[in-house]
Amino acid sequence: MSRLDGAQSTISMWHEGDYSTHTQGAKDAIDNARDLACEAIAAMDVGGSGKPFHIADYGAADGGTSMDLHRATIAALRGRVPSRTVCITYTDLPRNDYSALFATANGGRPDVTSYRDEHDDIFVYAAATSFFQPIFPPETIDFGFSATAMHWLSSLPCPVSDHIHMAGAHGEELETLRARARADWQDILLARASELKPGGRLMTVNLALADDGRHMGNTGGTNMFDVMNRLWHALVDDGTITAAEYRRTTIPQFYRTPAEFHAPLLDTDGPIRRAGLRLVRAETRFTRCPYAARFAEDGDANRFAATYVPNTRTWSETVFVNALDAERPPAQRRAIVDRYFGSFAELVRFDPEPHAMDYIHECMVMEKAGPGDG
Amino acid sequence: MSRLDGAQSTISMWHEGDYSTHTQGAKDAIDNARDLACEAIAAMDVGGSGKPFHIADYGAADGGTSMDLHRATIAALRGRVPSRTVCITYTDLPRNDYSALFATANGGRPDVTSYRDEHDDIFVYAAATSFFQPIFPPETIDFGFSATAMHWLSSLPCPVSDHIHMAGAHGEELETLRARARADWQDILLARASELKPGGRLMTVNLALADDGRHMGNTGGTNMFDVMNRLWHALVDDGTITAAEYRRTTIPQFYRTPAEFHAPLLDTDGPIRRAGLRLVRAETRFTRCPYAARFAEDGDANRFAATYVPNTRTWSETVFVNALDAERPPAQRRAIVDRYFGSFAELVRFDPEPHAMDYIHECMVMEKAGPGDG
Numbered sequence: 001m002s003r004l005d006g007a008q009s010t011i012s013m014w015h016e017g018d019y020s021t022h023t024q025g026a027k028d029a030i031d032n033a034r035d036l037a038c039e040a041i042a043a044m045d046v047g048g049s050g051k052p053f054h055i056a057d058y059g060a061a062d063g064g065t066s067m068d069l070h071r072a073t074i075a076a077l078r079g080r081v082p083s084r085t086v087c088i089t090y091t092d093l094p095r096n097d098y099s100a101l102f103a104t105a106n107g108g109r110p111d112v113t114s115y116r117d118e119h120d121d122i123f124v125y126a127a128a129t130s131f132f133q134p135i136f137p138p139e140t141i142d143f144g145f146s147a148t149a150m151h152w153l154s155s156l157p158c159p160v161s162d163h164i165h166m167a168g169a170h171g172e173e174l175e176t177l178r179a180r181a182r183a184d185w186q187d188i189l190l191a192r193a194s195e196l197k198p199g200g201r202l203m204t205v206n207l208a209l210a211d212d213g214r215h216m217g218n219t220g221g222t223n224m225f226d227v228m229n230r231l232w233h234a235l236v237d238d239g240t241i242t243a244a245e246y247r248r249t250t251i252p253q254f255y256r257t258p259a260e261f262h263a264p265l266l267d268t269d270g271p272i273r274r275a276g277l278r279l280v281r282a283e284t285r286f287t288r289c290p291y292a293a294r295f296a297e298d299g300d301a302n303r304f305a306a307t308y309v310p311n312t313r314t315w316s317e318t319v320f321v322n323a324l325d326a327e328r329p330p331a332q333r334r335a336i337v338d339r340y341f342g343s344f345a346e347l348v349r350f351d352p353e354p355h356a357m358d359y360i361h362e363c364m365v366m367e368k369a370g371p372g373d374g
Numbered sequence: 375m376s377r378l379d380g381a382q383s384t385i386s387m388w389h390e391g392d393y394s395t396h397t398q399g400a401k402d403a404i405d406n407a408r409d410l411a412c413e414a415i416a417a418m419d420v421g422g423s424g425k426p427f428h429i430a431d432y433g434a435a436d437g438g439t440s441m442d443l444h445r446a447t448i449a450a451l452r453g454r455v456p457s458r459t460v461c462i463t464y465t466d467l468p469r470n471d472y473s474a475l476f477a478t479a480n481g482g483r484p485d486v487t488s489y490r491d492e493h494d495d496i497f498v499y500a501a502a503t504s505f506f507q508p509i510f511p512p513e514t515i516d517f518g519f520s521a522t523a524m525h526w527l528s529s530l531p532c533p534v535s536d537h538i539h540m541a542g543a544h545g546e547e548l549e550t551l552r553a554r555a556r557a558d559w560q561d562i563l564l565a566r567a568s569e570l571k572p573g574g575r576l577m578t579v580n581l582a583l584a585d586d587g588r589h590m591g592n593t594g595g596t597n598m599f600d601v602m603n604r605l606w607h608a609l610v611d612d613g614t615i616t617a618a619e620y621r622r623t624t625i626p627q628f629y630r631t632p633a634e635f636h637a638p639l640l641d642t643d644g645p646i647r648r649a650g651l652r653l654v655r656a657e658t659r660f661t662r663c664p665y666a667a668r669f670a671e672d673g674d675a676n677r678f679a680a681t682y683v684p685n686t687r688t689w690s691e692t693v694f695v696n697a698l699d700a701e702r703p704p705a706q707r708r709a710i711v712d713r714y715f716g717s718f719a720e721l722v723r724f725d726p727e728p729h730a731m732d733y734i735h736e737c738m739v740m741e742k743a744g745p746g747d748g
Binding site: 135 | 426459461463468469470471472473476477480482495497498499500501502503508509510511512514
């Protein structure tokens with residue numbers, strides 16, 4: 001359930017290690033929420049009686065996109081308690097590249113400066129446990145963080161049969177996906193509520209369906225998911241893939257509305273509130289697609305297509321590869337998906353204006369009730 | 375500094391993931407010390423006031439060889455305090471395969487049964503920090519464990535110019551290596567002394583040079599390191615490698631004597647004792663080479679050569695590859711090392727009797743002074 005991909009993949013990502021490079025927008029969205037993290041730290045009792053301050057980053061992929069947020073968080077903490085030891089544990093799915101993650105976090109990557117280069121007494125760990133389950137013992141985490149990861153569903157309860165994404169789902173299929181998203185969000189919050197120390201905080205930056213109907217890839221121009229769906233269906237029309245392959249191609253994500261994100265935290269009799277978790281602050285934020293922003297400046301359609309489409313590809317391609325018939329040789333499946341993304345890039349090159357992958361995130365800060373909160 | 379390899383490798387292991395399969399002997403040696411681990415747990419105050427019991431496995435490679443020891447340790451703990459949550463953190467160098475490690479520990483490997491399949495409330499983590507440095511905050515570890523890892527030196531202070539291993543070193547070179555081994559052992563113990571909770575225990579199972587002169591690969595028959603040295607030098611004689619390549623080929627290990635292992639723990643005014651660490655028990659133990667043992671039963675020299683030599687290769691081949699001139703193409707370096715291990719296997723097939731890689735380990739249990747110990 002990483003920022004990398006969340007599909008039940010049997011073929012691993014083809015561009016592993018390049019994740020952060022390809023996801024400037026995901027990093028921008030996290031950086032765009034640094035104020036909330038620092039505000040959360042400022043509001044906490046961080047004395048800690050000499051114990052380490054424990055940060056968890058859920059669904060961290062290679063750790064690159066959140067590096068500057070953690071740098072800001074640690075600086076905010078150390079500004080208040082200069083000597084407090086920090087432990088930070090990155091979590092992701094078992095298939096994540098943990099060596100890449102450790103290289104990023106421990107300062108072994110030439111293109112990323114780790115907070116460890118600036119601060120002493122920071123201990124880095126990883127866990128390969130899904131965030132739908134408990135990852136830490138009760139009351140051990142001071143500050144939990146997760147960005148652009150929890151829109152991946154624990155599993156796909158049904159395909160979206162006439163689209164590739166919930167953004168184009170309707171009727172019974174949409175409601176089935178919504179029910180799974182609701183249950184997943186409750187599981188996530190219950191596990192985090194247990195892990196947080198009393199007074200600890202959880203901050204999430206999750207892809208959302210905003211109240212004005214906007215979502216990632218659908219913020220004014222063309223709807224990116226409709227484009228991707230149309231191009232994929234064109235491969236049925238020309239006989240490249242079968243209708244069955246098209247029908248089962250579904251990116252296992254759900255963009256929850258702000259109300260859906262908030263609901264379990266506002267239900268005073270519900271399990272999340274009973275577990276002590278309450279909503280401190282929530283805000284829907286917009287982050288400009290960095291590739292479209294650059295295109296607006298330089299007008300270079302080739303460059304735009306060559307950056308925007310590979311970005312989309314990093315987190316979606318395994319879904320397309322795995323939807324293809326298992327009896328097709330791997331090279332053939334790869335060739336079909338190459339052709340698919342090639343057609344996407346061609347479309348963008350030919351008519352770049354309406355394309356963009358702006359991000360819409362619901363940013364939330366939650367708090368676990370402290371000893372004095374009853 | 376893992377059980378896998380400790381060389382300053384630029385070429386990664388060719389058989390990653392196969393480590394445990396190729397190291398039955400290393401596993402046997404650990405299993406052979408399970409009584410000491412259970413005895414250590416039995417002697418500790420494991421009440422813990424509801425806090426998790428934290429185990430560290432230093433230099434754990436893929437976690438396969440120590441699985442049954444941790445299973446026994448956890449069973450011993452849970453036998454005394456059934457509900458106590460366990461955290462276990464595996465450590466190794468950055469280049470270790472952490473995905474393989476997590477697969478082993480979390481029960482995702484078909485050939486290894488994880489303790490997680492038998493016990494609830496076990497949380498698994500990894501750290502990619504060398505054991506020459508602190509890996510955990512002060513006073514956070516209940517039980518530390520390390521096996522067949524700490525004979526790797528932090529770096530090689532000089533080559534053994536007329537042999538491939540300290541087992542054949544002499545004079546100034548030997549003393550230079552000995553000084554590095556002494557300093558490394560002190561760094562290791564100081565870091566562990568800090569990490570242990572008061573009353574916590576550290577158990578090490580380290581390759582040693584026994585008081586009777588035996589060591590791994592030199593337990594009665596031929597000396598394995600002399601054989602390996604002779605065969606490597608034969609490649610100088612036939613012009614395959616250069617004298618300079620031979621001279622710099624040095625496995626960066628040191629087999630300490632029991633006295634060298636014990637010294638810093640017996641020096642009452644020294645830094646290790648001042649840090650609170652004391653020796654509880656020490657014992658030199660012998661573990662039979664499983665391949666030689668099977669050969670003694672079945673007399674199958676082909677099978678013996680085909681298992682014993684690849685075992686040796688898993689932890690030594692990077693040293694040979696990296697000693698070869700960097701200007702040789704990788705395929706050529708690989709071919710030379712293939713030929714080298716081929717000649718080793720040929721020798722064993724032709725005259726199997728004297729060969730064996732029996733293990734000699736110094737097993738030690740140490741304790742961090744508790745609150746009442748002054």
